[in-house]
Amino acid sequence: MSPWPSKQQALLSERQSRNSMSEYRQDRANGSWVIIAPERGHRPRLWYGCDGAAARPGASVDPTCPFCPGNEHLLPAIIESIESPEPPGWLTRVVPNKYPALRPENGPPRSMASTPTMAGYGYHEVIIESGRHNAALATLAEPHRAAVIQTYQRRYAELMARPAVQSVTIFRNHGQGAGASLAHPHAQAIAAGMTPPRIAAGAAWAHAYYTRHGRCATCAEVERELQDGKRVVRATERFLVLVPFAAASPFEQWIIPRQHQSSFAQAESGALIELGRLLQWTLSALITALDDPPYNFAIVSAPATDADTPYMHWGLRIVPDLATPGGFELAAGLPINPSRPEDDAEVLRTATAPLQMDAP
Numbered sequence: 397m398s399p400w401p402s403k404q405q406a407l408l409s410e411r412q413s414r415n416s417m418s419e420y421r422q423d424r425a426n427g428s429w430v431i432i433a434p435e436r437g438h439r440p441r442l443w444y445g446c447d448g449a450a451a452r453p454g455a456s457v458d459p460t461c462p463f464c465p466g467n468e469h470l471l472p473a474i475i476e477s478i479e480s481p482e483p484p485g486w487l488t489r490v491v492p493n494k495y496p497a498l499r500p501e502n503g504p505p506r507s508m509a510s511t512p513t514m515a516g517y518g519y520h521e522v523i524i525e526s527g528r529h530n531a532a533l534a535t536l537a538e539p540h541r542a543a544v545i546q547t548y549q550r551r552y553a554e555l556m557a558r559p560a561v562q563s564v565t566i567f568r569n570h571g572q573g574a575g576a577s578l579a580h581p582h583a584q585a586i587a588a589g590m591t592p593p594r595i596a597a598g599a600a601w602a603h604a605y606y607t608r609h610g611r612c613a614t615c616a617e618v619e620r621e622l623q624d625g626k627r628v629v630r631a632t633e634r635f636l637v638l639v640p641f642a643a644a645s646p647f648e649q650w651i652i653p654r655q656h657q658s659s660f661a662q663a664e665s666g667a668l669i670e671l672g673r674l675l676q677w678t679l680s681a682l683i684t685a686l687d688d689p690p691y692n693f694a695i696v697s698a699p700a701t702d703a704d705t706p707y708m709h710w711g712l713r714i715v716p717d718l719a720t721p722g723g724f725e726l727a728a729g730l731p732i733n734p735s736r737p738e739d740d741a742e743v744l745r746t747a748t749a750p751l752q753m754d755a756p
Contacts, residue, residue: 417434418431418432418433418434418435419431419432420432421641421642422642423640423641423642424613424616424617424620424641424642425598425602425613425614425617425640425709426597426598426601426602426613427597427598427601428597428598428642428644429642429730430642430643430644430730430731430732430733431730431731431732431733432642432643432733432736432737433732433733433734434734434735434736434739435734454530455529455530456528456529456530456531457528457529458529458579458580461529461578461579461580462494462578463489463491463522463524463529463578463580463582464527464529464580465483465484465485465527466484471491471494472491472492472494473491473492474489474490474491475490475491475492475521476489476490476547476550477489477490478543478546478547483527484527485527486527487526487527487539487540487543487544488523488524488525488526488543488544488547489523489524490521490522490523490524490547490551490585491521491522491524492520492521492522493520493521493522493584496519496520497516497518497520497586498516498517498518498519498520498586498587498588498589499516499517499518499519499520500517500518500519500558502515502516502517502518503515503517504517504559504560504589514589514590516589517560517589518561518586518587518588518589519555519558519561519585519586519587520584520585520586520587521551521555521584521585521586522582522583522584523544523547523548523551523566523582523583523584523585524580524581524582525544525581525582525583526540526580526581528581529579529580531581532581533568533570533581533675533676533679534676534679534680534683535676536676538669538672538673541672541673541675541676542668542669542672544583544672545668545669545671545672545675546665546668548566548583548585548660548695549660549661549663549668551564551566551585552564552566552585552660552661552695552697553661555585555587556587556659556661556700556703558587560589561587561588561589561700562588562589562590562591562699562700562701563587563588563590563591563592563595563697563699563700564585564586564587564588564697565585565586565588565592565595565694565695565696566583566584566585566660566694566695567583567584567585567586567692567693567694567695568582568583568584568692568693568694569584569690569692570690570691570692570693571688571689571690571691571717572690573689573690573717574690574691574692574717575692576690591699591700591701595696595699596699598696599698599699599701599702599708601613602614602702602707602708602709603702603705603707605707606706606707611706612656612706612707612708612709613707613709614652614709614711615656615709617641618636618652618654621636621638621641622636626738626741627639627640627641627737627738627741628741629649629678629681629741629744629745630674630677630678630745631654632670632674633654633670634653634654634655634666634667634670634671635651635652635653635654635667635670635671635674636650636651636652636654637649637650637651637652637674637677637678638650638652638741639737639738639740639741639744640737641737642737643733643735643737643740644715644731644733645715645716645718645719645731645733646716646718646719646733646734646735646740647682647685647686647689647716647718647735647740647743647744648713648714648715648716648733648737648740649678649713649714649744650711650712650713650714651671651674651675651678651711651712651714652709652711652712653667653709653710653711656706656709657709657710658697658698658702658703658704658705658706658707658708658709658710659697659698659703659704659708659710660695660697660710661697662704662710663710671712675712678714678744679691679714681744681747682714682716682744684747685743685744685747686716686718689716689717689718690716690717691714691715691716691717692714692715692717693712693713693714693715694712694713695710695711695712695713696710696711696712696713697710698710719733719734
């Protein structure tokens with residue numbers, strides 16, 4: 397069963413029949429390559445069933461959930477919170493991940509020059525986005541949503557300032573298909589003692605582009621996309637929402653600052669409020685067009701070695717979990733996207749509808 401309502405499904409089928417030629421595309425902002433192959437979209441059983449809505453139960457409190465109010469004894473600790481006069485007394489909380497990928501007690505990593513291993517030094521935190529077990533990021537009231545984005549930035553900046561931390565990634569998994577182990581709304585932060593390979597490769601590409609052209613590759617891409625318009629989903633004063641020219645998967649979207657900023661920590665308060673509104677709008681479009689699919693999003697920002705540079709440019713990447721990678725993708729490291737970015741952008745532009753906002 398397709399995740400699209402019949403109107404969008406008919407639109408995509410008609411366009412895929414007219415634009416079925418495959419092509420290689422390179423992401424001009426980071427150098428990565430993909431294959432755009434619309435004809436692959438006609439294969440049976442391509443799309444996952446969407447489980448995002450199923451992951452939102454009706455009860456506002458789950459007595460077994462460690463993130464729900466009253467279950468604080470199930471948490472390792474509480475690092476920080478944004479308080480609220482309304483029950484349960486807080487809007488967001490930050491706690492250590494009970495099953496961390498990295499630990500600070502492993503000590504700062506030594507150079508990998510002489511060995512292929514090093515201790516798993518770093519930090520792994522959980523950002524609990526609401527006290528309500530059945531809340532959804534897409535429908536939080538604006539003050540609450542702003543508190544969530546502010547918490548993201550504060551944890552990013554605080555973790556980046558710690559000794560030997562090379563990169564911080566804020567990310568969110570929504571739905572079982574996207575790897576969420578708990579339904580309670582939450583994001584995570586991982587601070588690593590090394591620069592992850594994808595981020596390092598993107599930084600190297602951005603630096604090389606700047607050396608050749610004297611400008612930021614992402615700034616140049618934002619300018620091109622605004623002029624072209626085919627893949628732009630929404631543009632505001634501070635941000636651009638687009639389906640990338642070389643999107644690696646169906647309905648991938650980027651939220652990118654229109655003015656150059658290398659680090660998420662540099663976004664000022666007004667921009668954070670606008671980012672929260674745009675994130676709500678973008679997730680609402682996915683819910684409307686694709687029936688609340690599982691998705692992952694991540695804030696991609698400059699590593700410590702490239703902070704505050706004229707060539708790095710931060711952004712928020714949203715990837716719905718709609719297609720299963722096959723053997724070729726795993727072997728070659730070359731994604732095959734069965735959906736044209738231009739078609740996806742038009743569906744998202746026309747499928748948006750306001751959602752009922754939760755009470756503050």
